[in-house]
Amino acid sequence: MSSLPTITPTPPLSGPVTNSVSLTLADINAYRENGYHVIPNLLSPSQLKQWRTIIFSAIKDRAERKYKFPTVNEEDHTNIDFDYYDNVFTQSVNLWQTHDSVKQLLLESGEVIGKIAAELEDIDCVRIWHDQALIKEPFANPTAWHLDVPYWSFTSLHAISVWIALDDATLENGCMYFMPGSHKQWPTVAVPMKAGSASFHSGLLIHGASANMTSERKAAMAIQMMPDNMIFNGKQNILTKKQMDELRIGVSVFNDDNLNPILIYNMTFDKQSFFIGIIGSGPIGLECGLHALKHGYQFIIFESGDDIANNIRLWSHVQLFTPLHMNVSLLGKDLLKKDHDNNAFLTGSQYIECYLRPVSYHLQPNIRLRHQVISIGRYHTNRFIILVENKDSGCEEYFIVDCVIDASGTYNNPNFVGPNNVPAINERALRIQIPSPMTYLIPNFKYEQLAGKRIVLIGKGYSAATSALYLAKVKEAYPETQLYWIIKQSINDLPYCKNPEDPLEQRRQLTDNINQIYADKRIFTDIYVNTVVTKLTYSTSSTKVDITLDSSPPKVLCNIDYIIANTGSQPDRNLYANLNVQECYRSKGPLALAVKLLSSSNADCLKQTSHGRNSMLTTEKNFFIVGNKSYGKQTNFILQIGFEQVNDVFQLINEQY
Numbered sequence: 001m002s003s004l005p006t007i008t009p010t011p012p013l014s015g016p017v018t019n020s021v022s023l024t025l026a027d028i029n030a031y032r033e034n035g036y037h038v039i040p041n042l043l044s045p046s047q048l049k050q051w052r053t054i055i056f057s058a059i060k061d062r063a064e065r066k067y068k069f070p071t072v073n074e075e076d077h078t079n080i081d082f083d084y085y086d087n088v089f090t091q092s093v094n095l096w097q098t099h100d101s102v103k104q105l106l107l108e109s110g111e112v113i114g115k116i117a118a119e120l121e122d123i124d125c126v127r128i129w130h131d132q133a134l135i136k137e138p139f140a141n142p143t144a145w146h147l148d149v150p151y152w153s154f155t156s157l158h159a160i161s162v163w164i165a166l167d168d169a170t171l172e173n174g175c176m177y178f179m180p181g182s183h184k185q186w187p188t189v190a191v192p193m194k195a196g197s198a199s200f201h202s203g204l205l206i207h208g209a210s211a212n213m214t215s216e217r218k219a220a221m222a223i224q225m226m227p228d229n230m231i232f233n234g235k236q237n238i239l240t241k242k243q244m245d246e247l248r249i250g251v252s253v254f255n256d257d258n259l260n261p262i263l264i265y266n267m268t269f270d271k272q273s274f275f276i277g278i279i280g281s282g283p284i285g286l287e288c289g290l291h292a293l294k295h296g297y298q299f300i301i302f303e304s305g306d307d308i309a310n311n312i313r314l315w316s317h318v319q320l321f322t323p324l325h326m327n328v329s330l331l332g333k334d335l336l337k338k339d340h341d342n343n344a345f346l347t348g349s350q351y352i353e354c355y356l357r358p359v360s361y362h363l364q365p366n367i368r369l370r371h372q373v374i375s376i377g378r379y380h381t382n383r384f385i386i387l388v389e390n391k392d393s394g395c396e397e398y399f400i401v402d403c404v405i406d407a408s409g410t411y412n413n414p415n416f417v418g419p420n421n422v423p424a425i426n427e428r429a430l431r432i433q434i435p436s437p438m439t440y441l442i443p444n445f446k447y448e449q450l451a452g453k454r455i456v457l458i459g460k461g462y463s464a465a466t467s468a469l470y471l472a473k474v475k476e477a478y479p480e481t482q483l484y485w486i487i488k489q490s491i492n493d494l495p496y497c498k499n500p501e502d503p504l505e506q507r508r509q510l511t512d513n514i515n516q517i518y519a520d521k522r523i524f525t526d527i528y529v530n531t532v533v534t535k536l537t538y539s540t541s542s543t544k545v546d547i548t549l550d551s552s553p554p555k556v557l558c559n560i561d562y563i564i565a566n567t568g569s570q571p572d573r574n575l576y577a578n579l580n581v582q583e584c585y586r587s588k589g590p591l592a593l594a595v596k597l598l599s600s601s602n603a604d605c606l607k608q609t610s611h612g613r614n615s616m617l618t619t620e621k622n623f624f625i626v627g628n629k630s631y632g633k634q635t636n637f638i639l640q641i642g643f644e645q646v647n648d649v650f651q652l653i654n655e656q657y
Contacts, residue, residue, distance in 0.1 A: 021112055023119050031120045032380050034180035035205030036191070039116070042164065043196035051105065052166050055221050058099040059133050062092045088143050089209075090135040093238060096128070096261075106131060106223060107261060113162055113198075114264030117225050120200055121158040122382045125228035127260040129159070130238045136174045136209070136218040143174070143209035147182070152203070153237045153247075154230035154254060159203030165193040166219040174212040182206040225263065230254045271296040276653075277386050277401035279373050279575070281308040283327065283356060284627030284642040285407035289363040290331040291650040300399065301363065302388060304372035304412075308360045309352050311411040316349035317444045318466060321507045322638065327351060329643040332359050345506055376404055376623075377578040384623070403622040403653060406576065407642075410569040410628050414440035417458050417486075417533045417565050419550065425535040430545070437538070437545050438563040442466050451478035454559060456547060458486045458533065459566035460495055461635065462507065465514040467564050472517045483524045484557060486549070488567075490530040494518060528555070536563075571629045582619045589632025590618050590625050597634060608636070610644035613652050622656075624649045 021039060031037040043051060096103040106113075106128065114126040129152060149159050169175035175192045182205050190210070191199055201207060203224075212218055232252040236244055246252075254260050274297050278288045281303035292299035304310060320327065325342040335358040346354060360367060370391040379385035379400050386399045418424035430438045442463055443450075451474070457467055468485065475481050487495060494515040502508040517523050528549060535548035547557040570588055573581075584594030596611035616624055626645045631637040 021116055023116065028120060031200070031202075034178070035182060036178045036180070036199055036201035036207075037120060038191060038193065038197065038199045040194065040197045042112075042198040045196070048166070048196040051164070051221065052219075054099075054101045054105055055095070055133050055166060056219070058095045058102050059092045059135065061099070062095065066091050066093055088136070088141050090137060092133040092135075094130050095133060096131055102131070103261075107263070110263030113223065114225070114262075116200060117160045117162065118264055121160050121202075121227070122380055123158050123227045125265045126160075126225050126263045127228060127230075127254070128263060129154075129224040129226045129254075129260060131221065131223045134220045134222055136212045136220075138212060138215050138217055140174065140212045142211045145179070145206055145208040147204055147206050148224065149203040151235065151237055152224070152226075153232055153235045153239055154226060155233050156227055156230055157204065158227045159225065160200055161203060161222055161224045162198050162200050164198040164221045164223075165195050166221055167217075168195050169193045169218060169220065171210065172212075173214045173216065173218040174209045177208050177210060179206040226254070226260070228255060228262075228265075272298055274298065274403070274653075275300075275401045276403045276405060277302065277384065277399060279404070279406045280311075280408040280627070281305075281360065281367055281369075282311055282407065282409055282627070283309070283329075283639055284409075284646060285405075286356060286359045286363060287329050287332065287643055287646045288405050288407055288626065288649075289366060290329070290359065291646055293363065293366075294331065295650060295654060297653075299366055300401075301367045302371045302373050302386075303367060303369050304391075306370060308367065308369070309356050311409045312348045312352060312356075314411060315442050315463075316352070317347055318442055319345050319347050319506065320351060321345075321462075321504045324351070324354070327639045328355055329646075335359050335362055373408070373575060375574075375578060376576050382621070404576075404624070405646075405649060406623075406625045406629060407627045408572065408575070408629060410571050412569075413572040414565065414569045415567040417567055419532045419534070421567075421570070424533045425548075426538065427533075427536050430536055430538060433538075437543060437561060438536070438565060440565045440567070442566065443470055443564055447474045447477045450474050450481060450562065452480045453561035454482045454484075454544075454557075455562045455564065456484045456486060456557060456560050457564045457566070458488075459568070460487045460489055460491075461566060461568055462510065463568075464566035465496065465510055467566050468514055468517055469510070471564075472523050475523050484560075485518075485524045485527045486531055486533060486547075487527070487529045488532050568633070568635070570633050571625075576620075576623065579620045579623060581623065581625075584632060587632030587634050589630055589634065592617055593625075593630055594632060597631065608638065608641055610641060610648055613648040616645055616648045616652065622653070624652075 021042065027037055096106050117126045118124065148161060149155065152159065163176060170192050171190055175190055176199060177188050177190050178201060179188050193199065230253065232247045232249055232254065234249040239247070276292050276297050276299040278285050278299055278301045281301050285301055286308070289299060289301050305313065307313065323343045324340060324346055328336060332355065337354050337358060340354050372389045372391060374387040374389055374396070376384055376386050382402070384401050384404050386401060386404065387396060388399055389396050415421045416423040416427055418427060430436055455471060457464060457471060471483050475483055495518050496511045496515055498511060498515065499508065518527070528551060532550045533547055534550045537546040542559070544559045544561060545563060547560055547563070549555040549557070573583070573588065582591040583589065584591050584598070586598065587594045593611060593615045596615045616626070618624065626649060627642045628637045630645065
């Protein structure tokens with residue numbers, strides 16, 4: 001935060017607002033529902049007298065001029081040549097810039113006025129955008145309905161104004177009118193106020209004032225306020241021509257204390273009051289918990305499954321391509337079981353018990369098993385509301401958090417087998433049928449369970465390769481078993497490109513083995529390439545499936561006992577559908593990271609590095625997507641990158657606070 005501007009010394013004032021004003025939760029909720037809040041007698045009688053003296057003196061000095069810039073050769077607008085719309089009130093804008101007494105008055109009042117604004121809008125820093133003294137002359141016209149933000153040179157959901165009555169504001173002399181909850185409904189409400197009272201209203205609230213039907217003028221002082229780091233949007237508003245020439249749309253930030261002084265800055269952030277919701281208890285979700293614990297944040301980890309690492313349990317029998325030392329973080333390595341082999345290639349279940357289980361013990365009781373996140377949305381302004389289903393009680397409940405980290409992965413959201421991930425006809429019904437002849441997992445049946453069956457494998461990734469290797473062993477043990485393989489893509493000679501220099505030996509060996517199986521015509525009865533499934537017809541009597549292929553000529557595979565669909569997976573974006581998260585149209589991952597990934601020319605996943613903290617930012621403040629899910633549809637994610645991502649995310653969080 002930059003330093004406050006130097007204030008020219010003046011005699012001590014009795015006018016600054018120093019009263020202790022405590023907002024209740026009901027006050028804050030009412031403001032956020034209606035868009036305004038009135039505080040009677042914000043100014044004491046002595047303070048009101050001092051405000052009137054200082055403000056009226058500055059108005060008199062300003063004369064008819066609406067603006068008066070502190071430098072020469074700047075254009076100015078005046079209150080001359082009134083038409084109907086001008087004959088509403090006389091404005092004197094930014095008196096604080098030309099009168100040190102006004103400047104001191106506003107800045108010394110900032111601890112109260114700024115604190116109220118910060119609490120109402122749930123922001124940490126409050127800056128002055130501009131002030132304006134408003135004089136509604138006798139018999140002045142009504143103030144037309146309007147809202148403030150569209151006129152200003154920045155755009156924010158958290159801009160706020162305070163309107164301080166220097167004279168009694170009545171129904172007769174033109175008090176303020178508001179449309180409570182203008183984004184929802186349109187009734188109007190008059191807001192008469194005694195002199196010294198104040199109303200705070202959102203910059204997005206529609207408001208106006210009635211005509212002054214009396215022979216006396218009515219005065220008020222308004223202060224327009226904004227959060228920190230607002231970005232120039234191209235509108236001139238109170239800016240000079242010189243400033244307009246210097247500012248860059250979408251780049252320039254209003255953080256100069258000499259132009260937009262700070263009224264209040266919350267320097268007393270308590271980490272223990274900052275609550276982080278973490279979705280998923282896999283290796284990346286647990287890593288988030290370790291970092292939250294290290295940095296002193298409150299946190300909770302939501303896991304939909306019966307135990308930690310539910311996604312890994314879905315392939316617990318499969319061996320990882322990478323050795324253990326590549327799947328352990330710096331924070332977690334001391335929690336490993338002591339008898340581990342750093343170079344071992346563990347199965348999913350071994351990895352859980354060797355590493356993830358000890359880490360989870362360290363994070364209890366912050367892990368909520370069988371708690372499935374249903375939806376995430378904004379709560380008021382800067383917080384989040386998470387709808388969670390408790391599978392044990394069958395009830396749903398809300399959790400309110402300050403930050404959300406989505407580490408839920410993608411494995412539990414498999415792609416459909418139809419064209420371009422559109423479900424094949426009847427596929428959705430088969431997906432939820434119990435028992436179902438269709439699985440999206442790598443099989444782990446006993447060989448005899450599949451003996452003599454007709455089985456179809458769909459897919460071409462490494463999961464499909466692992467399943468094909470398993471099915472080949474079933475065929476070897478039970479030759480009467482009939483196997484079919486459907487591959488959406490077109491291929492040349494072999495389905496998997498051979499790479500003798502692949503640094504992952506386990507993956508290189510799998511590639512060699514599966515290419516041999518593909519070439520061995522005795523294993524798969526038929527292999528269909530460049531072919532997609534269009535329809536699945538299930539017979540309840542035979543419990544078998546007929547599979548219709550989009551091939552030329554059309555083909556139907558009849559009486560299939562089991563379908564193994566290893567067609568990949570993608571992020572479940574429904575979780576944050578109510579948030580404004582910009583995504584890459586190609587990868588379906590968060591945009592900032594996707595741009596970095598798509599522009600990277602490094603094909604070797606082991607040579608990847610984190611793409612920097614800024615790549616983890618989304619278009620929703622304090623909402624982060626980490627781990628496999630952050631890569632969207634891309635398949636070159638490794639756990640080392642995920643651990644680096646978590647470190648980047650917590651650096652971003654720590655920098656804010």
